[in-house]
Amino acid sequence: MNQSNNTQQPNQSINLPSADVRIKICGITRQQDAEAAIACGADALGFVFYEKSKRAVTIATLDWLHTLPPFVQLTALFVNPEADWVSSVITGLPIDVLQFHGVEPEPFCRQFGKRYIKAVPMENKSAQDAMQFMAGYPSAGSFLLDNYGEQEIGGSGTQFDWSQVPDAIGKPLVIAGGLTPDNVQPVISQVKPYAVDVSSGVESSPGIKDKEKIARFVTAVKSAI
Numbered sequence: 001m002n003q004s005n006n007t008q009q010p011n012q013s014i015n016l017p018s019a020d021v022r023i024k025i026c027g028i029t030r031q032q033d034a035e036a037a038i039a040c041g042a043d044a045l046g047f048v049f050y051e052k053s054k055r056a057v058t059i060a061t062l063d064w065l066h067t068l069p070p071f072v073q074l075t076a077l078f079v080n081p082e083a084d085w086v087s088s089v090i091t092g093l094p095i096d097v098l099q100f101h102g103v104e105p106e107p108f109c110r111q112f113g114k115r116y117i118k119a120v121p122m123e124n125k126s127a128q129d130a131m132q133f134m135a136g137y138p139s140a141g142s143f144l145l146d147n148y149g150e151q152e153i154g155g156s157g158t159q160f161d162w163s164q165v166p167d168a169i170g171k172p173l174v175i176a177g178g179l180t181p182d183n184v185q186p187v188i189s190q191v192k193p194y195a196v197d198v199s200s201g202v203e204s205s206p207g208i209k210d211k212e213k214i215a216r217f218v219t220a221v222k223s224a225i
């Protein structure tokens with residue numbers, strides 16, 4: 001094929017129509033919340049393997065994970081973990097994707113042979129800064145933009161400046177940070193992300209999901225234009 005006929009504007013092939021924007025419900029700690037999220041239409045669930053989090057889980061507390069239905073992606077979130085800890089988690093549980101929220105270098109993230117999402121700290125960051133950060137992770141399958149600073153760890157439950165989301169990066173972008181059933185439509189309209197990720201915005205208290213909020217979130221995403 002003629003090379004010149006095969007050039008793509010990277011994000012044109014990745015941005016999805018709003019109705020197809022994928023939904024990840026993160027910070028799940030309980031089986032009933034996982035099942036509720038799947039019943040509501042979540043595409044992916046996230047589990048926080050970070051002991052300082054109010055949503056921290058362990059291999060033992062997720063012994064029900066094998067009973068979940070197929071075709072829902074299970075994501076393990078880590079913050080500056082030991083490699084052995086990541087290996088134990090992916091050996092012990094049916095994890096599909098890793099998500100790194102700390103300052104893990106690129107060789108660390110890719111050593112596990114799993115697809116991974118690298119979180120990008122967007123607090124006070126320009127689109128140019130974000131692109132520079134992402135360029136350091138060529139092996140990442142996707143980037144998750146969240147509102148935290150270089151020395152913090154994410155999960156603040158607050159929004160960043162969506163006007164600073166870079167375009168044409170050639171990788172799927174996941175938008176996170178303070179999303180709720182009420183503000184997810186504007187970010188989809190503005191940014192046209194590959195996926196949206198929510199944790200605190202669909203909770204009744206940290207680590208306890210609210211099925212009604214999840215249902216409202218999913219409905220809002222699927223009806224976004």
Ligand SMILES: O=C(O)c1ccccc1N[C@@H]1O[C@H](COP(=O)(O)O)[C@@H](O)[C@H]1O
Binds near residue numbers: 146199200
């Ligand atoms: O949820 C946590 O406690 C957490 C701890 C450390 C890093 C990330 C964490 N949460 C993740 O942050 C994003 C956005 O969450 P929110 O919707 O703003 O509450 C999401 O992936 C959370 O799982």
